[in-house]
Amino acid sequence: MDLFVDFRRKMTRGTAVEQAGAYVESGAFRADLARRVAFRTESQDPSSLPVLHRYLADEIAPAMDRLGGRSAIVQNPVPGAGPFLIGHRHEDDSLPTVLVYGHGDVVLGxxxxxxxxxxxxxxxxxxxxxxxxGTADNKGQHTLNLAALEQVLASRGGRLGFNLKVLVETGEEAGSPGLREMCAERADELAADLLLASDGPRLAAERPTVFLGSRGQVGFTLDLDLREGSHHSGNWGGLLRNPATVLANAIASLVDGHGVIQVPGLRAPSIPDAVRSALADISPGGGPDDPDIDHGWGEPGLTPAERVLGSNTLEVLTLFAGTPRAPVNAIPPTAQAHCQLRFVVGTPWRELEQIVRKHLDAHGFAMVGVRVTSTMAATRLSPDDPWVRWALASIERTTGTAAAVLPNLGGSLPNDVFADVIGMPTVWVPHSYPACAQHGPDEHLLASLSREAARIMAGLFWDLGELGPGRPGM
Structure with missing residues (x-):
């Protein structure tokens, strides 16, 4: 009898997984996604606010209805910023609760x-x-996750076997305004045993990937305003300090010509053993549309994976002086650079302005101004966490292959809101790939990857329902 019950359970899991794959193959996924892509949810355009609201009301709320849940659209505490949808399906207090997150907004078309x-x-x-x-970022990804939940619900006869919470925001591409404040106010309502979400790319299209947080970022601007107006470079060269030259040297004192950070307070802490072990078999790049990695660039003594996932980088995003497209024979009066620190957990990022100010003063650049323009905290769940081992086992059971484990994504996500503000372990299973052109022209997803992703998520949601009152590691 026990063998029969176990066989029946495997078949039921298999049914959920196969039906999720069939959702992509049948054309249903394309129809849902086409309808959602047609919503011009450009959160960077202030006039898009009504469209953002309609996306949640017309697409996500009905999806929660199909899951037998309830939902509400919550206005953003930041005036003019996009709303949120919070959905609930509660089955039993003793069961684990998962929070599923996505964002319905996109960058400018x-x-x-x-x-x-x-x-x-x-x-x-x-x-x-x-x-x-939005096919890759993020409508395609949250559409697959919601559909996988439907397949598990159907395969289990109207039950998930766990409690479900859903949060969809509409401002991620504009920096998630109001997300932190809303989640802090509703922390009890959104509390869960696990965040299981999808965004960003896999390590490579053919390799399922799990990431457990993200590097943080601090954007900061260096300004140098020396005088009024430009002055002839022949008549005044050698007499007037050139702000472009000064600023270029100030930047070189922060990060050298090999990309190595020169400010001790901005360098990454040592890589933990568990993180180094997880990154041992990770090889960034190598795809047909990926750029060639520059060897000899960045922190010395680290592997490429450790440089982009386990360390800090200081990037110059723009450097401006004079009239670059129409240079004239004149010493410009001002220069400006927009810079960014990408950093891992353990970096004193909140002190960046003071650290850079002290460093520039000590190196003779007291005239260069420093101002922080944006921040996002770094997060990283340990690869040894029981929820991570559980997720990896589920993905391998579905695909027959071991997933890549990234302790954190190289980019930045508002993961700190879930990890720090609400307080839960975070596991991300991305459904895109590095060459998807997200944020640029010709954004796309891969149908083959989407089919595998739908199967993976159905397997994860099924296995979550198999835990019963328990939790991994208990």
Whole structure:
């Protein structure tokens, strides 16, 4: 009898997994995604606020209804910022609770930059690639997750076997304004045993990936304003300090010509053993559309994976003086650089302005101004956490392959809101790949990857329902 029950359970899990894959193959996924891509949810455009609201009301709320849950649209505490949808399906107090997150907004469509025959606001299929704004970031990803939940609910006869909370925001591409404040106010309502979410790219298209947090970022601007007006470089060269020259040297005192950070307070702490072990088999890049990695760039003594996932980088995003597209024979009066520190857990990022100010003063650049323009904290769940081992086992059971484990993503996400403000372990399972062109023209997802992703998520949600009152590691 026990063997029969175990066999039946495996078949039921298999049914959920196969039905999730069939959702992609049947055309249902394409239909859902095409409808959602057509919403021009450009959160960086203030006039998009009504569209952001309609996306939640017309697409996400009905999806919660199909899951037998309830939902509410919550206005943003930041005036003019996009709303949130919070959904609930509660089955039993003793069961684990998972919070599923996604974002319905996209970056600006920029239709004039897309290849001929493509549009940001409709799905165009070209072989394995499905083009459209939001296909990869993030409408395609949260559509797959919601559909996987439906398949598990159907396969288990109207039960998930766990409690579900859903949070969809509409401002992630604008820096998630109001997310932290809203989650702090509703921390009890959103509390869960686990955040299970999807965003960003896999390590490579063919390799399932799990990441457990993200590097943080601090954007800061260096300003140098020396005088009024430009002055002839022949008549005044050698007499007037050139702000572009000064600023270039100030930047060189922060990060050298090999990309190595020169400020001790901005360098990364030592890499923990568990993180170094997880990164041992990680090889960034190598895809057909990926750029070649520059060897000899960045922190010496580290592998490429450790440089981008386990260490800090200081990047110069723009450097401006004079009239770059129409230079004249004149010493410019001002210079400006927009810089960014990408950092891992343990970096004193909140003190960046004071650290940079002290460093510039000590190196003779007291005239260069420093101001922080944006921040996002770093987070990292230990690869040894029981929830991580549980997720990896589930993915391997579904795919037959071991997933790549990234202790944190190289980019930044508002993961600190879930890890620090609400307080829960965070596991991200991305459904895109590095060359998806998210944020640029010709954004797309891969149909083959989407089918595997739907199967993976159905397996994860099924296995979550198998825990019963227990938790991994208990």
């Amino acid at each position: 920029q239709p004039e930059r897309w290849r001929a025959g493509l549009s940001p606001w409709e799905i165009v299929v070209d072989g394995d690639r499905w083009y459209g704004r």
